[in-house]
Amino acid sequence: MTVTAKDLGLVGCRTCEKVWPIGTERCGRCGARLISRDHKSLQRVWAWWIAGVLAYIPANTYPMLITTTLFRNQEDTIIAGAIELASYGAWGVAIIILVASVLIPLAKFFAIAYLALSVGHRTSITPFQRQVIFEVVEFIGRWSMIDVFVVAILSSLVQLSVVASINPGIAALAFALSVIFTMLSAKSFDSRLIWDKIEAEKQEAESAT
Amino acid sequence: MFMKELTPEKIENLIACPKCDAVYDVGYVDKGDRARCDVCHYPLISRRRDAGLLIIAMSSAAFILVIAALFLPFIKIQRMGFQNETTILDAALAFSDGPMILLSLATVGLIVGLPALRLALTIYTLTPIVFDRKPWPGARRAFWLSENLKPWSMIEIFVIGTAVALVKLTDLARVELGPAFWMFAALVILVIVKDTFTCRWSVWRALE
Numbered sequence: 451m452t453v454t455a456k457d458l459g460l461v462g463c464r465t466c467e468k469v470w471p472i473g474t475e476r477c478g479r480c481g482a483r484l485i486s487r488d489h490k491s492l493q494r495v496w497a498w499w500i501a502g503v504l505a506y507i508p509a510n511t512y513p514m515l516i517t518t519t520l521f522r523n524q525e526d527t528i529i530a531g532a533i534e535l536a537s538y539g540a541w542g543v544a545i546i547i548l549v550a551s552v553l554i555p556l557a558k559f560f561a562i563a564y565l566a567l568s569v570g571h572r573t574s575i576t577p578f579q580r581q582v583i584f585e586v587v588e589f590i591g592r593w594s595m596i597d598v599f600v601v602a603i604l605s606s607l608v609q610l611s612v613v614a615s616i617n618p619g620i621a622a623l624a625f626a627l628s629v630i631f632t633m634l635s636a637k638s639f640d641s642r643l644i645w646d647k648i649e650a651e652k653q654e655a656e657s658a659t
Numbered sequence: 660m661f662m663k664e665l666t667p668e669k670i671e672n673l674i675a676c677p678k679c680d681a682v683y684d685v686g687y688v689d690k691g692d693r694a695r696c697d698v699c700h701y702p703l704i705s706r707r708r709d710a711g712l713l714i715i716a717m718s719s720a721a722f723i724l725v726i727a728a729l730f731l732p733f734i735k736i737q738r739m740g741f742q743n744e745t746t747i748l749d750a751a752l753a754f755s756d757g758p759m760i761l762l763s764l765a766t767v768g769l770i771v772g773l774p775a776l777r778l779a780l781t782i783y784t785l786t787p788i789v790f791d792r793k794p795w796p797g798a799r800r801a802f803w804l805s806e807n808l809k810p811w812s813m814i815e816i817f818v819i820g821t822a823v824a825l826v827k828l829t830d831l832a833r834v835e836l837g838p839a840f841w842m843f844a845a846l847v848i849l850v851i852v853k854d855t856f857t858c859r860w861s862v863w864r865a866l867e
Contacts, residue, residue, distance in 0.1 A: 452681045452682075452697060452698050453681070453682050454675075454679075454680040454681055454682060455673075455675040455680050455682050456680060457682075458682060460670065460673070460675070460682070461675075462674070462675020462676070462677065462680055462682070463675070463677070464677040465677070465803055465806060465807070466803075466859070466863040467674040467675055467676070467677055467703065467859070467860065467863070468674065468675075468863070469670055469673040469674060469675050469682065470670070471670070479799065479863060479866070479867060480799050480802070480803045480863065480866075481799060481800060481803060482803060535827065538830065540826060540827075542826075543823055543826045543827065546823060547823070577679075578698075578699060578700075581678065581679065581699045585678075588810070591810075592810055592813060592816060593816055595769065595813055595816050595820075596816050596819055596820045596823065597820075598762070598766070598820075599750075599766070599770070599813075599816060599817045599820030599821070599824075600820045600823050600824045600827070601753075602750050602751060602753045602754065602766055602820075603734070603745070603750045603753075603820060603821055603824040604824050604827065604828070605753040605754075606745045606749040606750040606752070606753035607734055607736055607743060607745045607750070607824070607828070608736065608743070608828070608831065608832070609743050610736070610738055610739075610741040610742070610743055610832070611741055613738050613739050613741050614738065614831060614832070618753060618754050618759060618762075620758075620759070622754065622759070622762060623754070623758060623759055623761065623762045626762050626765060630765070633810065637810070641678045641679065642678070642679055642680040644679070645679040645680060645681075645698065645699070
């Protein structure tokens with residue numbers, strides 16, 4: 451069986467991994483704040499999570515790109531833009547955009563909510579699987595910014611006076627905020643909480659010995 | 660268990676996995692040794708022979724690429740006699756009306772500012788260590804910052820974003836890639852290799 455720093459009356463630094471006696475406030479090596487189990491972290495997770503979900507709504511209802519060509523002026527939301535690409539036959543790019551801007555953000559909201567709700571409860575999946583979900587959320591979260599960068603490049607590049615011009619819509623700001631808030635939400639989560647045995651299990655283990 | 664013999668010297672050799680809190684006693688670690696957490700498989704140690712000098716070389720090259728790429732053309736388009744050329748800074752500053760200016764500032768930070776800062780911090784932290792000198796003042800703070808800024812440096816995402824934008828543009832106009840685009844593509848590879856070669860455990864131990 452593995453031993454945790456908490457079991458030994460120690461606290462591990464989450465930045466540099468050094469171990470200190472419990473109660474030490476700051477890591478003497480890297481200066482990071484030391485907390486054995488950050489129970490307040492869940493409040494921060496939820497605060498950023500709510501901000502992220504709220505920002506995600508205008509990100510989808512307002513236009514992301516405003517395209518002006520010779521004869522028409524077109525405002526596209528994220529989903530409308532992807533559908534239009536698909537109608538040109540650019541299926542690959544349409545799928546990248548839908549995955550990065552719709553599927554990943556929604557999956558992230560559900561995954562973070564699930565991880566935060568399941569702390570301290572019995573779950574049908576193992577802590578290791580929950581840790582994997584957390585790592586995937588942390589790794590993939592940043593990639594949602596791709597659509598914001600696409601908008602940035604298109605709107606600085608396509609400025610061909612009357613022939614064609616592309617300008618960013620307000621949804622780009624809302625979307626970027628949503629991605630940043632969700633990244634902060636995932637970053638606030640103390641993944642060590644996943645691994646703590648729930649109290650009931652501990653008592654069972656104790657009574658068994 | 661070894662709880663009873665927890666002397667300060669013993670604690671000195673312990674590390675705790677930052678993801679799941681499992682404790683390991685790290686005794687002597689040889690060059691080329693690697694270790695993953697038994698419980699959650701998080702990589703704890705990955706020493707490579709003579710990685711230090713290589714990391715400094717790659718960081719310096721990458722730093723020069725970021726700065727130089729700012730002043731060179733990134734992409735150029737042409738349609739019906741009209742043409743337009745953009746640099747990376749133009750792209751980052753594309754959001755300029757009203758509250759959108761915030762997004763411009765964030766974009767400059769994510770694709771130029773923070774990547775350049777992380778590279779500078781790496782060079783600052785590692786140079787004295789590699790040449791067996793005393794770490795420069797504030798080196799711990801610098802490495803701490805560099806580690807914590809890692810998720811916010813988004814050049815690789817920006818390069819993939821450029822590829823997506825190119826596909827969107829091909830039927831609208833003729834597109835030409837400038838030198839800054841290729842410099843950024845090279846930069847992505849340098850930064851990824853540099854980060855995989857950096858063994859956090861070894862750097863922290865050297866900074867003690």
